[in-house]
Amino acid sequence: MVAIIDRDECIGCGACVEDCPVDAISMDGDNIAVVDADKCIDCGICVDSCPTEAISME
Known part of the structure; x- marks a missing residue:
């Protein structure tokens, strides 16, 4: 999984x-968050920290 x-x-x-x-x-x-899938460790911390629920784990 990745954010x-x-x-x-x-x-x-x-x-995040x-x-x-x-x-x-x-x-x-454009000041939008971008995830480096090679670095992401699927911890989900970013999901919890996002105030607009813009991040999911897939």
Whole structure:
């Protein structure tokens, strides 16, 4: 499994970037979160930290 960002729901707050323990999430040029699937360890911390529920595990 890997974290998936719903680009329509992401507000660019950066909470997931700050909370990811392996730095697998960054912000793109549109200030939307992007997940590096090779780094993601499927911990789900980002899911819990997202205030708009824009992140799911798939």
